[in-house]
Amino acid sequence: xxxxxxxxxxxxxxxxxxxxxxxxxxxxxxxxxxxxxxxxxxxxxxxxxxxxxxxxxxxxxxxxxxxxxxxxxxxxxxxxxxxxxxxxxxxxxxxxxxxxxxxxxxxxxxxxxxxxxxxxxxxxxxxxxxxxxxxxxxxxxxxxxxxxxxxxxxxxxxxxxxxxxxxxxxxxxxxxxxxxxxxxxxxxxxxxxxxxxxxxxxxxxxxxxxxxx
Numbered sequence: 512x513x514x515x516x517x518x519x520x521x522x523x524x525x526x527x528x529x530x531x532x533x534x535x536x537x538x539x540x541x542x543x544x545x546x547x548x549x550x551x552x553x554x555x556x557x558x559x560x561x562x563x564x565x566x567x568x569x570x571x572x573x574x575x576x577x578x579x580x581x582x583x584x585x586x587x588x589x590x591x592x593x594x595x596x597x598x599x600x601x602x603x604x605x606x607x608x609x610x611x612x613x614x615x616x617x618x619x620x621x622x623x624x625x626x627x628x629x630x631x632x633x634x635x636x637x638x639x640x641x642x643x644x645x646x647x648x649x650x651x652x653x654x655x656x657x658x659x660x661x662x663x664x665x666x667x668x669x670x671x672x673x674x675x676x677x678x679x680x681x682x683x684x685x686x687x688x689x690x691x692x693x694x695x696x697x698x699x700x701x702x703x704x705x706x707x708x709x710x711x712x713x714x715x716x717x718x719x720x721x722x723x724x
Contacts, residue, residue, distance in 0.1 A: 531607040538591070542602045546634065552603060552658035553596035556665045558627060560590045560608065592623045594631070594665065603658070604630040616679075620671035625679050632683060635659045664688070674698060 514536045521528040529535060546552075593605045606612070606626050608619075616622045633655035664686030667676075672689040674697050680687040696705060 530609055530611050535607060538602075538605055538607075542605055545601050546603065546656050546658050549601065549656075549658045551660060552601070552634070552663070553598050554659065554661065554663040555597040556594050556603060556631075556663050557597050558592065558594035558624070558665055558667050558671065560592045560623075560670070562590050592627065594627050597666070603634065606630075616673070616675040618673050618675065620667075621673040621676035621679075624667065624671050624676040628680060628683055628685060630655075631659070631663070631685070635662055662686075 514534065515532050516536060520532055523530070590608045591605055592608060593602050595602050604627050606623055608623070612622065612626065614622060615625050634657055636657040636659060662684045665680070665688070667687065667689040669690045669692055672691045677687060677689075677697060
């Protein structure tokens with residue numbers, strides 16, 4: 512869906528410019544309202560990227576429109592990384608994929624995990640701070656409502672795995688389970704600790720589970 516607030520729309524070069532603002536408003540409202548109406552979110556989350564079709568124009572050189580997503584008789588589109596509760600489809604955080612994100616890590620998937628985790632951190636209950644009431648969140652739209660009693664566990668696929676993502680998630684106290692290509696297992700872990708064997712080409716993924724100590 513294409514929906515944005517033209518009264519508050521920024522231009523390229525403006526502070527905090529959002530190159531996805533032409534379609535971001537509906538995502539922002541959906542995610543914000545879901546969290547405001549949640550008392551306690553699920554502590555098991557699942558993250559992935561989802562593709563969508565787009566019939567309008569995107570900002571020049573932003574990389575939002577992907578040639579590979581063109582389908583016969585359809586317009587081009589883009590992708591959005593989302594993370595939801597495992598037991599219900601409730602979006603807790605999202606990031607639209609484009610080339611203008613700050614590069615924290617070299618791999619795009621690891622970079623996106625980092626950005627999602629940073630958003631989830633603002634939604635974890637902090638016992639040292641007074642509870643954030645719904646009225647307070649409504650007064651300040653950008654005030655995230657704490658919905659996690661503790662730091663949750665996340666599941667990602669191979670694209671989002673990597674040493675940078677795993678290390679960052681662990682340092683922030685989150686749990687992470689991800690599928691990993693056999694050739695991309697965390698490099699600093701001695702091979703004797705991996706239980707692996709040769710398999711057929713259609714079963715070449717291993718599973719890595721990382722929980723905070």
